[in-house]
Every structure is written in C-alpha cells, then in structure tokens.
Amino acid sequence: MREEHEAIEELLAAYALRALPPAAAADADRLLAEHVPGCPRCRDALEGFRAVAGELALDATPIDPPEILLGRLRRAVAEAPRGRRPAPALLAAGVAALLAVSGLAVSLGRRADQASSLLGTLTSALAGMPAGASPLGFHEEDPRVAGSLVGIPNVERVVLVGQHVPPPAPGHVYRVWVGSDGAYEPLADFVPEGGIVILELAVDRGRVDEILVTEEPDAPPGPAPAGIRRWSAALG
Numbered sequence: 001m002r003e004e005h006e007a008i009e010e011l012l013a014a015y016a017l018r019a020l021p022p023a024a025a026a027d028a029d030r031l032l033a034e035h036v037p038g039c040p041r042c043r044d045a046l047e048g049f050r051a052v053a054g055e056l057a058l059d060a061t062p063i064d065p066p067e068i069l070l071g072r073l074r075r076a077v078a079e080a081p082r083g084r085r086p087a088p089a090l091l092a093a094g095v096a097a098l099l100a101v102s103g104l105a106v107s108l109g110r111r112a113d114q115a116s117s118l119l120g121t122l123t124s125a126l127a128g129m130p131a132g133a134s135p136l137g138f139h140e141e142d143p144r145v146a147g148s149l150v151g152i153p154n155v156e157r158v159v160l161v162g163q164h165v166p167p168p169a170p171g172h173v174y175r176v177w178v179g180s181d182g183a184y185e186p187l188a189d190f191v192p193e194g195g196i197v198i199l200e201l202a203v204d205r206g207r208v209d210e211i212l213v214t215e216e217p218d219a220p221p222g223p224a225p226a227g228i229r230r231w232s233a234a235l236g
Contacts (some may be wrong), residue, residue: 147163179210
C-alpha cells in the first residue's frame with residue numbers, strides 16, 4: 001500500500017505542476033474522481049503540491065524534461081535513507097525546479113548534461129531533507145516586483161529556488177543576507193539566468209532568524225543592507 005501511495009503521489013505532483021503528458025492525464029482525472037476524495041493522505045499531498053506550485057508561480061507551458069534530469073532526481077530521492085526522504089511538498093518543489101531548469105536549458109540551447117549540473121545542488125538537498133521539513137516561503141517586500149522564491153531547508157544549508165525572477169538593475173546584483181535580532185551579514189550574490197535561481201546557502205538555522213534578499217550595487221558589501229529589500233523569509 002505504501003508503494004501504491006508513493007506512485008499516486010508522484011502522479012498528483014505532476015498533475016499539480018501541470019506536467020502530465022496527455023496519456024497520464026486520464027489516470028490523474030480518474031484518481032481525482034475516485035480515490036482522492038476518500039483518502040486523507042492523498043488530499044493532503046495534493047494540497048501541498050498545489051501550495052508549492054502556487055509559491056513558484058508556475059504558469060509556463062508544460063514541457064517534457066530530458067530523462068537524464070528526471071533520472072537524477074529519482075535516484076537522489078530513492079537513495080536517501082527512509083527517515084530522511086523529502087516530504088511530498090518538497091518533492092513537488094524539486095520537480096517544479098527541475099521543469100524550470102529543463103525549460104531554461106531548452107530556451108538557451110543547452111545540452112541536457114549542462115542543465116543537469118545545475119540540479120546537482122537541488123537533488124542532493126532533496127535527498128538530505130529531514131523528515132517533516134517544510135519549504136520556506138519568501139515574502140515579496142515590493143509587490144510590484146515579479147518573481148517567486150522558495151527555500152528548501154536542511155540542517156546547515158538552504159537551497160534557494162526561484163522562478164520568473166527579474167534581473168536586477170544594470171550594475172546591480174541580488175544580495176542574500178542572514179539576520180539575527182535585526183543584525184545582518186552578507187552571504188552570497190546572484191543574478192538570475194532566464195528568470196531561474198538555484199543557489200546553495202550555508203545557513204545555521206540555530207543562529208539566524210531571517211533570510212533577506214536585497215538589490216545592491218555590484219560592489220563589495222557593506223556592514224548592513226543598504227539597497228532595496230526584495231524578498232525575505234523568517235526561519236522558525
């Protein structure tokens with residue numbers, strides 16, 4: 001029964017992410033009509049998938065990612081110890097990011113193995129997720145700025161995943177800060193590529209209480225954020 005539910009959840013994840021090929025869509029429709037209404041586990045899983053898909057603002061045309069990318073994600077999850085396998089919502093976040101990177105590879109004319117290298121950080125984070133962990137939703141500090149960020153947390157790191165992130169102003173970068181009681185220190189700079197962000201951050205969640213992303217001049221960071229606040233997430 002456990003294996004059957006895992007297969008159902010994979011199908012529901014792809015359904016929530018609008019990534020199902022036509023042949024599988026009929027199976028998803030049947031599950032939604034016959035199985036999901038009476039199964040609390042699947043109802044909760046589908047809710048989680050939809051929430052993550054909403055956080056990532058998925059509205060691109062569905063694509064079929066190269067099998068090399070799908071295989072890498074499957075292996076990372078399958079090889080993780082049972083007690084550390086990612087929650088369904090986190091798996092959905094990983095699949096969403098995989099689809100995004102696949103689309104980026106296609107749009108930039110990249111080879112699948114080049115796109116796959118971008119997923120090394122993401123898949124290892126998914127494989128190492130503590131049981132029961134939840135994604136970090138980033139709040140848009142300026143609602144006029146499009147783009148969505150989600151953090152995939154681990155014990156000593158957070159993998160930042162973003163879609164539709166606009167480029168900063170010319171001569172500027174996005175700067176990631178970690179904060180504790182209102183004091184900040186810089187962690188990393190990034191510029192999205194094709195609107196996509198996958199960035200590994202070393203974060204001691206026992207020492208900091210916030211992650212802040214600002215838009216700053218492309219110069220050595222000062223002692224505190226001085227640019228425009230773009231996104232932030234509280235660490236519980």
